[in-house]
Amino acid sequence: MLNYEPIDIPFNYRHTCWFCAEPGNDIVQFPKVASPYLAHVPLQLPACRECKFIATSCITDSIWDLQLQVNNALMKRYAKHLGIGVNWTKQELEETTLEGTSFKGFTDSAWMMYEIAKGRVDFSGWPLAINGVPLDIIDDNYSYDFDGTRFINFDAAVEFYQKAESLNKYLIDGLVSLLGQDRFAYALRVARLHPSISKRMADEVLAEITEQEFDRAEMLKQSEHQSGLKDVNIESISAVTLGSEQVQPEAIAWAMRRGIRDLLELQQCEDAFFDEHEHLGGVAAFALYHGLQLYLEARQDDSWGEQHDPNHSLWHQNS
Ligand SMILES: [Zn+2]
Numbered sequence: 001m002l003n004y005e006p007i008d009i010p011f012n013y014r015h016t017c018w019f020c021a022e023p024g025n026d027i028v029q030f031p032k033v034a035s036p037y038l039a040h041v042p043l044q045l046p047a048c049r050e051c052k053f054i055a056t057s058c059i060t061d062s063i064w065d066l067q068l069q070v071n072n073a074l075m076k077r078y079a080k081h082l083g084i085g086v087n088w089t090k091q092e093l094e095e096t097t098l099e100g101t102s103f104k105g106f107t108d109s110a111w112m113m114y115e116i117a118k119g120r121v122d123f124s125g126w127p128l129a130i131n132g133v134p135l136d137i138i139d140d141n142y143s144y145d146f147d148g149t150r151f152i153n154f155d156a157a158v159e160f161y162q163k164a165e166s167l168n169k170y171l172i173d174g175l176v177s178l179l180g181q182d183r184f185a186y187a188l189r190v191a192r193l194h195p196s197i198s199k200r201m202a203d204e205v206l207a208e209i210t211e212q213e214f215d216r217a218e219m220l221k222q223s224e225h226q227s228g229l230k231d232v233n234i235e236s237i238s239a240v241t242l243g244s245e246q247v248q249p250e251a252i253a254w255a256m257r258r259g260i261r262d263l264l265e266l267q268q269c270e271d272a273f274f275d276e277h278e279h280l281g282g283v284a285a286f287a288l289y290h291g292l293q294l295y296l297e298a299r300q301d302d303s304w305g306e307q308h309d310p311n312h313s314l315w316h317q318n319s
């Protein structure tokens with residue numbers, strides 16, 4: 001039995017579930033068994049009955065992962081209720097009440113169900129502290145974020161939207177495998193256009209998207225071509241040592257592709273260089289740029305180029 005410490009509960013959250021903000025008097029103890037990965041004391045969190053029940057079946061070493069798992073389980077369970085808010089606005093629901101009184105009961109309660117479910121899944125607990133000392137527990141769990149919602153992974157997001165919006169499963173699965181997770185928004189847009197579709201029609205839509213994707217890939221290829229970048233094989237470029245500095249092949253290739261041959265031309269493209277190398281971080285990008293500056297400066301001297309530049313012949317091939 002671990003020595004669980006109850007977390008601090010702010011006054012306005014008394015008898016409230018830490019996972020979903022519903023009233024509750026149950027508790028969740030985390031972790032269930034001692035873990036060598038835990039960097040904090042075992043925690044006792046207030047919970048509602050439902051979240052406690054879900055948490056019991058979750059196995060994890062991270063309180064944040066537990067929180068995400070409980071949250072996603074609620075989303076899955078209440079997908080239909082959450083879908084009401086995606087498919088309707090409150091105003092639209094209210095307008096439908098004009099059509100008949102028997103419908104009114106349904107729409108009012110439907111919207112209430114949506115608001116309750118939404119409030120629960122949007123709640124992300126209050127900051128963890130014990131006896132007034134905050135717990136800074138790092139959240140380094142992987143998740144897939146889409147449209148402001150965190151999902152355990154991409155598949156969980158697809159499953160949620162399919163259920164919440166009653167999308168055609170065959171179609172959305174096909175779209176997702178064609179378009180991938182980076183273009184999930186587009187896959188959803190297409191799936192929403194065809195809420196009830198036969199398998200044969202779905203196959204037609206998928207064939208159309210396949211064709212579109214092919215055209216898109218061709219267009220991207222072409223625009224690369226038309227951007228005027230020269231075809232330079234980075235494998236054929238050697239690194240150059242200048243004094244204590246190393247000039248990297250990728251920097252030289254960058255200049256060659258753009259036909260940048262001297263410092264003035266490089267300066268004109270400085271912003272583009274840093275934009276394209278931003279991902280390396282400032283210091284690494286600057287080192288790369290500085291090397292290129294030294295190299296182009298050295299190449300101003302023709303005899304240095306001929307005698308010392310291992311890439312000299314490549315500059316002539318690419319001129
Ligand atoms: Zn709860």
